[in-house]
Amino acid sequence: MNKKRFWTALTAVLMLFISTYAEENITLANVFGRPLQWCVGVETSPAFVPGTTAFLKGTNPKNSAVHNSLSGTLRTNFSFDKNSHDGSLYTNVYQGIGIGALSFFHHNLMGTPISAHVFQGAPILHLNNRLWLGYEWKFGAAMGWKKYDVNTAGSNAPVSTSVTAHMAFGLRLNYSLSANWLMTLGIEASHYSNGNTSIPNAGVNSIGAIAGVSYLLNAPKEKKHHSKFEPDTDNHTKWFYDIMVYGSWRKKVVCVGSNDDIPQIIPGRFGVLGFQFSPMRKLNQWIATGVALDVQYDESAGIAPYWVEGSFHDNVKFYRPPFIKQLSTGLSAHAELIMPIFAINAGLGFDILNPKGNKRFYQSLTLKTFVVRNVYLNVGYRLGNFNDPQNLMLGLGIRL
Secondary structure (H helix, E strand, C coil): CCHHHHHHHHHHHHHHCCCCECCCCECHHHHCCCCEEEEEEEEEEEEECCCCCHHHHCCCCCCCCCCEEEEEEEEEEEEECCCCHHHHHCCCCEEEEEEEEEECCCHHHHEEEEEEEEEEEEEEEECCCCEEEEEEEEEEEEEEECCCCCCCCCCCCCCCCCEEEEEEEEEEEEEECCCCEEEEEEEEEEEEECCCCCCCCCCEEEEEEEEEEEEECCCCCCCCCCCCCCCCHHHCCCEEEEEEEEEEEECCEEEECCCCCEEEECCCCEEEEEEEEEEEEECCCCEEEEEEEEEEEECCCCCHHHECCCCCHHHCCECCCCHHHHEEEEEEEEEEEECCCEEEEEEEEEEEECCCCCCCEEEEEEEEEEEECCEEEEEEEEEECCCEEEEEEEEEEEEC
């Protein structure tokens, strides 16, 4: 993995998470001119680690299975004051930054990664004035893994880079102990992966409990009464159009030989370049659906038939395929959750044109961070048939 490029992208994400308010063109200068409520808190999460690889099950230099993890996190976040215009529209919606440490109780096998991530949460159901059920997602980077060592015979660590992406989603029961104190209990699933930028890339998963407490730094002295905010539908276009370009790099495993049965890790990394055009229609203030035209060029796609006979392992070689043989074009259906600053987009697609050997059925999950009105930074991942890692989607988009 190119660490310089990774750190550049991570820094951009951490800086941009507070940069704008997607619907109303609020920039960094005027976000903090609005009434905000700030929280600081701590969380801990004991979790179960499924044995998704032989390494985690115990086939490793220590002959010891990895079943559990424990993390601790320091967090800060802000929400809009409930008595303000934005707070009445996005009640209890919050976004922030967390720094945490993760232990698998096997430092020599897994390391002790440190996670830096952005997060956002919102209520799903208000049970009463103090108790509400909500969701929260996280996205960031985990640094400090004990990565794969090619010189260790019989060892195939689940990660092959010292830095991976960190993604998580959880359900949380939040209870207001007082005007300043909030207690949280919930469950959370996490995934750590390098996005197929290096091999092996089996990744690490966990599912566990969440327990936390947070303190509201500037709780309102008294509650004001305002009428319910009704969106001005004349100022919110029903249709919008996203145009995005993205790129990435990836590793590739190809089966070659007379019977196409000898898997080869191809040396080096391959570039990926993509384009997406998405007409989307808002169903309401928070949800949009639509379709997309997806065009992607993958420098590693469709190369198996161009194998140079007799070349294997570190010296395996391929002739360069024609451009059209490495191009895929597909149509996909999308649903998008639109919130302050961020939008989360999930897609299911099918390639009409695709390189030989690639999966036609593909999926994508992306996070859009709005830099200014109508311009967003895109970070996402594309899979084939839900289990075949393809590539990251690091790009820039325009919303018209």
